[in-house]
Amino acid sequence: MQITEMPLTGTIGAELSGCSLENDLSPALIKTLKQALARHQVVFLRDQHLTLAAQKALTAAFGTVLRLPYVSPMTDEPDVICVLKEADEAGGVFGGEWHQDFSFLETPPAGSILSAVEVPPFGGDTLWVSQAAAFEALPTPLKTLLRGRDAMHVGKPYGIKWAPPMEERAGGKIKMNRGDASADIERAHPAVLRHPVTGREALFLNPQYVVRLDGMTEDQSRPILETIQKHATRPEFTCRWRWQAGDLAIWDNMFTQHFAVNDYAGYRREMWRTTFDGDTPRTYAA
Ligand code: SIN
Numbered sequence: 230m231q232i233t234e235m236p237l238t239g240t241i242g243a244e245l246s247g248c249s250l251e252n253d254l255s256p257a258l259i260k261t262l263k264q265a266l267a268r269h270q271v272v273f274l275r276d277q278h279l280t281l282a283a284q285k286a287l288t289a290a291f292g293t294v295l296r297l298p299y300v301s302p303m304t305d306e307p308d309v310i311c312v313l314k315e316a317d318e319a320g321g322v323f324g325g326e327w328h329q330d331f332s333f334l335e336t337p338p339a340g341s342i343l344s345a346v347e348v349p350p351f352g353g354d355t356l357w358v359s360q361a362a363a364f365e366a367l368p369t370p371l372k373t374l375l376r377g378r379d380a381m382h383v384g385k386p387y388g389i390k391w392a393p394p395m396e397e398r399a400g401g402k403i404k405m406n407r408g409d410a411s412a413d414i415e416r417a418h419p420a421v422l423r424h425p426v427t428g429r430e431a432l433f434l435n436p437q438y439v440v441r442l443d444g445m446t447e448d449q450s451r452p453i454l455e456t457i458q459k460h461a462t463r464p465e466f467t468c469r470w471r472w473q474a475g476d477l478a479i480w481d482n483m484f485t486q487h488f489a490v491n492d493y494a495g496y497r498r499e500m501w502r503t504t505f506d507g508d509t510p511r512t513y514a515a
Pocket residue numbers: 312323324325343354355487488489490500502
């Protein structure tokens with residue numbers, strides 16, 4: 230096994246080649262993947278065409294496979310979410326805003342794995358941002374404001390108080406349990422994390438789920454959070470993946486945000502998504 234690593238940008242993302250994950254989940258290969266993930270924050274492999282069983286086995290090699298609340302999994306596959314948009318579906322897409330998967334949970338997923346089953350002929354890319362690069366480039370006063378401070382996360386799209394208007398709601402083919410008051414509960418996580426392998430400090434903030442900084446009201450927090458998010462998503466902190474059927478992405482959910490681009494009206498897109506657990510964000514507090 231000779232894995233080749235080709236960075237996508239100088240900041241985040243690498244394409245790995247030279248292995249087939251359908252046939253080899255040896256400890257040596259998994260170690261190599263985990264090391265590459267720590268360095269690049271998201272890694273991509275082309276031509277994998279994993280079966281559901283193989284994707285679940287790969288996910289389990291990274292951590293305990295998570296079952297997530299509020300979003301219905303595939304029928305008979307409680308560990309897998311089918312991220313599907315049919316050709317005739319209008320409206321938003323699942324994940325069509327910068328976010329970290331389920332950051333409002335006590336223990337959010339440590340990472341997620343997405344495989345491309347059917348992709349549009351153009352569009353439907355996914356973007357990731359390095360929360361470490363974004364933090365490192367923040368002005369010092371903002372770093373000081375965030376270090377040692379918690380941010381309050383809420384399952385906004387699934388709750389009542391912060392739920393988006395009907396026309397902005399995503400995922401017609403994905404069954405979501407909305408209007409659940411339990412999703413409105415605020416959960417405090419450190420605003421800055423330190424990566425356990427690289428030691429880099431990183432933002433743990435995203436606009437989908439963070440409603441305010443601890444010790445501030447929503448109104449006081451909003452301009453600060455918006456300024457940070459605008460900075461964090463500067464193009465030089467991002468990478469973008471142009472999917473082909475059979476591709477696989479593995480990302481570190483604690484240290485990146487991602488965004489599914491909704492620009493393929495009239496075409497079908499089907500992805501399988503699994504997630505694995507890790508430690509609580511508090512464990513990684515900077
Ligand atoms: C997600 O947010 O997990 C979905 C990403 C995508 O469909 O590209």
